[in-house]
Amino acid sequence: MSEFDIIDLVYTHVANANTGLTIYKDRSITGETNNHIVVSGMEYHELEWKNTMPVNVNIFIKLSAQSGMPDRTAMRNTKNKIRAELLKIKPVGGKYQSIEVSGSNRLPGAKEGFDCVNIKVIINTEKNIEELCQK
Numbered sequence: 001m002s003e004f005d006i007i008d009l010v011y012t013h014v015a016n017a018n019t020g021l022t023i024y025k026d027r028s029i030t031g032e033t034n035n036h037i038v039v040s041g042m043e044y045h046e047l048e049w050k051n052t053m054p055v056n057v058n059i060f061i062k063l064s065a066q067s068g069m070p071d072r073t074a075m076r077n078t079k080n081k082i083r084a085e086l087l088k089i090k091p092v093g094g095k096y097q098s099i100e101v102s103g104s105n106r107l108p109g110a111k112e113g114f115d116c117v118n119i120k121v122i123i124n125t126e127k128n129i130e131e132l133c134q135k
Helices: 003-016 072-086 129-133
Strands: 022-025 036-041 052-062 096-106 114-125
Touching (some): 052 072, 072 096
Antiparallel strands (some): 036 052, 096 114
């Protein structure tokens, strides 16, 4: 299972959460002004990645136009739906061994005009990257 397969797996589960938000892989489109989600692999050097692939699920909810305050209710509901769906990912023989939804944290200033919460997902594969590259 490559890093692209792992991002696809997490993306599929985020989509199954039925949040009603647009979901992007890797990054959002330029000028995005609506609430949205971005699923992306964390920065890594290919040879350093052995059999653990961390994935970010970033939830972007617009700040109030009047007060600049976060919409806590929308963020809480979206985060809870996504987290519940991510916890449904179970190991599949030969592809990956385990998944850990390691927590979430707020990313202040990640994108102007948005509140952002990051959920970090770590998937442990059965194979090392060197073995995958030989195929």
